[in-house]
Amino acid sequence: MRKYYIFIAALGVLTAVFIIGGLSLTGSPFSEKLIKLDQQRLNDFNTIKYAIENYYRDKKVLPVNLRILPSNIKLSDPKSGKEYDFAVISSTQYKLCTEFSADTEKSGPERGVIYSNSSSSTSHRKGYDCISYSIPSYAMRPTPTPYRSPASLTMTTLCPGSFMNDECILPNGCLDSDGLNYFKRGSITYSNPTGEGLITLFDKCIEGLNQVEENYCNPKQPEDSFEMTGNRIVYEPDVRIYQCAAGYECRNGACVVVVTD
């Protein structure tokens, strides 16, 4: 019987070594908790960053404070419950601050998980620290290149709407080939607001980031449309930035599954 006890004791020692080794690989449960909190903060920052970019796209200025962003965005720290600090640095730069629980070195991203798709660094120190962001160039709405049909004869074939009095009329002012489909490269066509002809914009990838710039037709506010066109809904061109999910990459204007050879 003695030899069995020795065997079990030896196995116990080996298991203990494995458990200690395993903990050194994963980090202690206590520090993991702190890292999780920091990840939550960075995720919140990322959501705020997108909301600020959308706000900037609409208003061409940075918000004065975070409360004017959509109400579904979490603006308070997961631990202290205090609101994140927001400070404008310049017309296109701002920073978000909060009390972090750990240094970034310890909470480095695990492989296969995307934490931040921002080009700016998300490293931070333990304690009160700030992360600076700047409005990327893509958030400044691109000026479309007008596409003008060369002649009215060819225009009948190119006109996606109805052709009336030598003019192509789109039924709702804007036509979208794929809706908000981020997985397909679609295009929108709309009447040139500053001149003749139609403008066609294709979905495209944002260089360097795994994001797709999805063009779509956004319905106008009901009261506006009523005033202008009776009860017919009018659509106007708009753009939405979509972050391709993990396992997808942006290629040729669409999020496609990453293929590894």
Added chain:
Amino acid sequence: MAEDKVVNLPVKESLWDTFEHILLFISLYVFAIAFTLMLHQFIDGISPAAENTNALRYVSKYLVRGYLASLIVSYPLFSFFFLRVKKRAQKNPDVRHLASRKRLIYFTMIVAFIIVLINITSIIYNFLSGNVTLNFLLHFAATVGVASIIFAYLLNEIKEERKAYA
């Protein structure tokens, strides 16, 4: 034949011993699997797989946590049932001839044999295609090592019984 020497225990005892043996083997499986997989994670930590291999081998915190939890749960269970079964076998040597015990031992040996067989085949295949790296050899050694130890131990048990009752 050893089978001829099987002594029928009273039904109640036999059922209880069968039950304990099943629990012992279940905890053995969980422990051995968690132990081996943990070993694989250590190997990847020490000698990472080459970048150009297709194997998705890297130290995953999520997996290590799972193996840790399995080890923490299965080690005490395995130790408890192992010592209990051994004690009972000492007190009542007929326990060693329980049919269900033999079935479990043979089943486990077959599984261990299949694991070793598959691993040896895969290492020869990889050797032939020139893909053998240190990382690969260590993974092979870990799996085959654990499976072989279990196989050898059980084989020894069976041999001893056969010798004792031959």
